[in-house]
Amino acid sequence: MMTNHLALYQFCSVLRRKGALALCVALCMLGLGLFARAQKPTIVTFDAQGAGTGAGQGTTAIDINSLGVIVGYYLDANNVAHSFLRSPNGGITTFEVRAAGTGAYQGTIPYANNLAGQVTGWTIDDNGVFHAFVRTP
Numbered sequence: 124m125m126t127n128h129l130a131l132y133q134f135c136s137v138l139r140r141k142g143a144l145a146l147c148v149a150l151c152m153l154g155l156g157l158f159a160r161a162q163k164p165t166i167v168t169f170d171a172q173g174a175g176t177g178a179g180q181g182t183t184a185i186d187i188n189s190l191g192v193i194v195g196y197y198l199d200a201n202n203v204a205h206s207f208l209r210s211p212n213g214g215i216t217t218f219e220v221r222a223a224g225t226g227a228y229q230g231t232i233p234y235a236n237n238l239a240g241q242v243t244g245w246t247i248d249d250n251g252v253f254h255a256f257v258r259t260p
Contacts, residue, residue: 171207171215175200184209186235194236194244204230206244206258220256224249231256 170182174197184195191211196204203225208216223231223246233244240260245253 169209169213169215171195171197171205171217173197173199173205173217175202182207185233188236188238190238192236192240194233194242196230196232202227204228204232204247206231206233206242208236208242218258220246220254220258222246222248222254224251233258 174180174182177200180198180200180202182195182197184193186195187193193209194206195209196206198204204223206218208218210216218231220231223229226249229247229249229251231244231246233242235244236242242258243256244258245255247253
């Protein structure tokens with residue numbers, strides 16, 4: 124009779140441990156669900172100063188690094204491409220490659236930026252020829 128009592132005790136002990144584990148997992152999942160619901164996505168729109176407002180013109184974001192720095196370009200009213208960097212606080216810095224063309228569908232177009240502040244991309248000159256560039260901070 125003593126062995127049955129011991130077996131029942133061991134069974135209850137295992138059940139309590141598994142029950143406590145299941146309760147812990149359920150509470151963690153509930154907490155994660157509440158946390159996920161509490162964070163609503165934020166969408167911020169922006170336009171670079173000088174961006175055109177005609178069809179196919181405007182501001183285009185190309186890349187964002189883990190610090191939140193965005194690189195992109197905008198087409199002005201004459202369809203010339205100009206590069207920009209947007210800092211996490213919203214400040215926009217524009218830049219051009221000296222050899223970039225100034226006619227329609229010419230200019231400076233960035234492709235990526237890294238944590239060191241370097242930007243890579245290409246430029247299209249006055250003759251329509253493409254050239255690669257690296258911009259350092």
